[in-house]
Amino acid sequence: KNEVEQSPQNLTAQEGEFITINCSYSVGISALHWLQQHPGGGIVSLFMLSSGKKKHGRLIATINIQEKHSSLHITASHPRDSAVYICAPVYNFNKFYFGSGTKLNVKP
């Protein structure tokens, strides 16, 4: 069974701060998603990674397959970034393990 650990569980930041959320997993995977869940419950996939690094706007995601670790970075954080961020490693090509999530609150 894959154990997925996310840290921190809760994070409060001031607007403009650089934010890092970490994810570690215990078994080999084919890819990893970073998901964003807003207070209303809707979930959006921000990234799917199988190696290296991806960047979308102010969001950067990295993965180290050998070390079984991924990070999500938010540059110049904004209150609208407030959400729960979930790390979701993928196994068997379409089945996910889900981390417990990091609740981010960005204060103006």
Add this chain to the structure above:
Amino acid sequence: SAVISQKPSRDICQRGTSLTIQCQVDSQVTMMFWYRQQPGQSLTLIATANQGSEATYESGFVIDKFPISRPNLTFSTLTVSNMSPEDSSIYLCSVDGIETQYFGPGTRLLVL
């Protein structure tokens, strides 16, 4: 991209009753996934629904409790049967995309 809608968006039900949740996708997909998110928890996969075959259930979930239909490539239903307060959750359907995953808006269920 895929747009997913779910009905109902929320419901309050009495224990012992059943609720059927509908998931509609705006494009044809092979597999549809049903997830549960209990209060304060992350998502748990209930089952994978393929058109034309029985759904595949994950450990801890059974067909009698969570019957699933998949009549065509754009639609699926999940029924939560004989509900108890422990079934109070958000239920989401999801489909694969190209290097992404699409999620429905969720159905918030409260069982009294």
